[in-house]
Amino acid sequence: MRLVPRTLFGRTLLILAIGLLLAQTATLALNLFDRGRAVYRLTATQIAARIAQNARILSRLTPAERPKVVASIDGRHLRVYLSARPVPVSHGLAEHDPYESTFLELLRAQLGAPWLVTAEITPRPQYNAQAGPVEAWLARHFYYLSPGAYSIVCQVQLEDGTVAVFTAIVPQEPLSRLESLVPQLLLLVVVCFALAGLLVYMTTRSLEQLARAADDVGSHPEGPPVDETGPSEIRRVIAAFNRMRERLRAHVAERTNLLGAISHDLRTPITRMRLRTEMLADRGVGMKMQRDLDEMEAMVASTLEFFRDQDAAAPRHPIDVDALVESAVDDRRVLDQVVEVRGAARAPYPGEPRALRRCLDNLIENAVRYGGAAEIEVADGADALRIAVRDHGPGVPEPELQRVFEPYYRLDASRNPASGGVGLGLSIARNIARSHGGDIALRNHPDGGLIAEIVLPRRASWAAPRSR
Ligand SMILES: Nc1ncnc2c1ncn2[C@@H]1O[C@H](COP(=O)(O)OP(=O)(O)OP(=O)(O)O)[C@@H](O)[C@H]1O
Numbered sequence: 001m002r003l004v005p006r007t008l009f010g011r012t013l014l015i016l017a018i019g020l021l022l023a024q025t026a027t028l029a030l031n032l033f034d035r036g037r038a039v040y041r042l043t044a045t046q047i048a049a050r051i052a053q054n055a056r057i058l059s060r061l062t063p064a065e066r067p068k069v070v071a072s073i074d075g076r077h078l079r080v081y082l083s084a085r086p087v088p089v090s091h092g093l094a095e096h097d098p099y100e101s102t103f104l105e106l107l108r109a110q111l112g113a114p115w116l117v118t119a120e121i122t123p124r125p126q127y128n129a130q131a132g133p134v135e136a137w138l139a140r141h142f143y144y145l146s147p148g149a150y151s152i153v154c155q156v157q158l159e160d161g162t163v164a165v166f167t168a169i170v171p172q173e174p175l176s177r178l179e180s181l182v183p184q185l186l187l188l189v190v191v192c193f194a195l196a197g198l199l200v201y202m203t204t205r206s207l208e209q210l211a212r213a214a215d216d217v218g219s220h221p222e223g224p225p226v227d228e229t230g231p232s233e234i235r236r237v238i239a240a241f242n243r244m245r246e247r248l249r250a251h252v253a254e255r256t257n258l259l260g261a262i263s264h265d266l267r268t269p270i271t272r273m274r275l276r277t278e279m280l281a282d283r284g285v286g287m288k289m290q291r292d293l294d295e296m297e298a299m300v301a302s303t304l305e306f307f308r309d310q311d312a313a314a315p316r317h318p319i320d321v322d323a324l325v326e327s328a329v330d331d332r333r334v335l336d337q338v339v340e341v342r343g344a345a346r347a348p349y350p351g352e353p354r355a356l357r358r359c360l361d362n363l364i365e366n367a368v369r370y371g372g373a374a375e376i377e378v379a380d381g382a383d384a385l386r387i388a389v390r391d392h393g394p395g396v397p398e399p400e401l402q403r404v405f406e407p408y409y410r411l412d413a414s415r416n417p418a419s420g421g422v423g424l425g426l427s428i429a430r431n432i433a434r435s436h437g438g439d440i441a442l443r444n445h446p447d448g449g450l451i452a453e454i455v456l457p458r459r460a461s462w463a464a465p466r467s468r
């Protein structure tokens, strides 16, 4: 299972969510600790003051008067009794020592008399029994958050030697307040999350639009420019992208026109040379030159054809693929070239019929020329329409599988002019497939022979596997 989302949208949201939760939890904890400490300090000071005041009063009274006062002091948070000598108190936690000494200092300051004073923070058994493990841990290590779990036992030796034993309980700022903070935290996270989600969505949507446009440049170079929408940074990228596309198009058009013009203009000097060779005295040389001129003419013709196919802004129609394959095959059968067909298309394919026919013809031509015969297999899926042309010839060496697509590139074995061809067939076929948003895939069959497959997308969003 993937834990990290794949999309920019998912990742940004995930990071934002983690960040928000961490920040909120930290703030919550800081608030809680801060408030707990302040409340504890205030109450501890008040209790120390009360104990000091009562000790001073008791000290001044005669032993007979004391019980009445003791009875009136006794309350929920402060109890007191008198003892002839100090009473033993069970030790609390070592973690609480600093609190004990702070409390003692407070008390001594409030008393203003050099009386013998002790203070001990001891656990209240009945309280600890109910506390959950988290609360118990907090009470142990952060006493001020949960002082109600302990009582502070202060013993003050009055002037006549009697010991007044005060047991104070610091009222607790309940930890349950935490629960009331949780909905607040959740609300904040949800609101921030929704806003962040919207922002990220807006940004990634523009990026997605750009990605689609970049993909489109290959298949519809003449398409409209991408809409410049979204935040200004994205708009700048889109604008730069549109400019780049425009320059690229102008550049390609210029080169195409130039090459087209050269090829076109070469025809006249070739014709002139052909006439001149006929007048040559040496017939042997004349024949050789004629063959060279034939080859040059074939190259010029194919080049012109290549450029004619390049401006493939021709309208697209739903094509009956099976009929197209059948007619291509029939033409071969007339020439006694063996061609077999398997499979069928499930639905018409929207494309440029003449171009697709040429694309298929070029692959069949290669199979027949280099492999002796062609087997065609049509496979139609939800994603793509595939037309594979297979032969049983020598195939193409693996390292050359890409290079054979280059214009005028021919393998050594086929450089023999007798086998015809100038090396443009696969370039043309690939241009046509790509202008339909697809591609041509070349691979050798394990049992020998080459498979050249036309892959045409059935779905707009589907990207054909680029063989480059
Ligand atoms: N089915 C095949 N089996 C073996 N080699 C092939 C096959 N198809 C193409 N090739 C090799 O790839 C080279 C380029 O093919 P491409 O179709 O582009 O040009 P061509 O067939 O030589 O000329 P043309 O422009 O007439 O098609 C060929 O010269 C050949 O060496």
Ligand SMILES: [Mg+2]
Pocket: 362, 365, 366, 421, 424, 425, 426
């Ligand atoms: Mg060819």
